[in-house]
Amino acid sequence: MTTLSPRTVHNLPDDYQEVDFLHLTSTKNILWLNVASFVPLVIAGVFLWGWMIFYHGILGAPLATDWPRGGISIVMGLFLMLGMVVLHELLHGLAITYYGHQARYGMKLHKGVVYATAEGSLFWRNQYIGVCLAPLIGITLLVLLGSLFVSQTLGLWLMLVGAMNAAGAIGDLWMVKFALRYPPSTLIRDEADGMRIFTPQSAPMPL
Numbered sequence: 001m002t003t004l005s006p007r008t009v010h011n012l013p014d015d016y017q018e019v020d021f022l023h024l025t026s027t028k029n030i031l032w033l034n035v036a037s038f039v040p041l042v043i044a045g046v047f048l049w050g051w052m053i054f055y056h057g058i059l060g061a062p063l064a065t066d067w068p069r070g071g072i073s074i075v076m077g078l079f080l081m082l083g084m085v086v087l088h089e090l091l092h093g094l095a096i097t098y099y100g101h102q103a104r105y106g107m108k109l110h111k112g113v114v115y116a117t118a119e120g121s122l123f124w125r126n127q128y129i130g131v132c133l134a135p136l137i138g139i140t141l142l143v144l145l146g147s148l149f150v151s152q153t154l155g156l157w158l159m160l161v162g163a164m165n166a167a168g169a170i171g172d173l174w175m176v177k178f179a180l181r182y183p184p185s186t187l188i189r190d191e192a193d194g195m196r197i198f199t200p201q202s203a204p205m206p207l
Contacts, residue, residue, distance in 0.1 A: 008100030009122040020197035037170040044166035048159035063148045071153035088135040092116035095134040117192045125186040132172040139165045
């Protein structure tokens with residue numbers, strides 16, 4: 001039986017073979033992901049706006065202040081969105097570093113993609129899932145926590161940031177779904193445009 005050690009893998013074990021590859025940034029997949037992003041956008045939007053209604057309308061927002069008075073401008077709101085994109089990739093990078101690899105950041109302007117990668121590095125399946133989900137979980141928790149202490153206007157902006165972050169995480173969610181087809185003993189090689197799957201030669205193939 002293959003063991004899940006060491007924690008950080010730098011070289012592919014001899015008994016592992018490549019069994020699959022997900023080319024995330026192909027033109028076809030980018031178009032499909034842009035359409036599919038409306039699903040997490042709507043789900044997160046309903047949840048986050050429902051939270052604001054519950055917190056301010058039912059609980060009476062006991063911790064909230066009136067800061068900032070008069071709300072914020074569209075320009076400031078756009079800076080919040082930009083900050084969300086930066087934080088999203090930074091959280092990917094921090095998770096990559098946590099598992100013992102070096103993160104690299106980049107963008108593909110012609111495809112409208114920004115990314116954090118540890119290109120060529122190997123992760124156990126559950127580690128890779130953690131890297132993928134770090135921004136979705138982290139930013140969602142941050143906007144929920146932040147909304148407790150600010151005015152309703154800024155809180156609504158934070159909910160918008162959270163919903164847009166969920167929409168932007170559609171690629172991460174797809175990679176998680178793809179990774180879950182394989183057992184925990186799977187090793188995943190991160191690439192800037194996708195992920196390669198390696199399993200022990202004796203491991204059963206997914207259905």
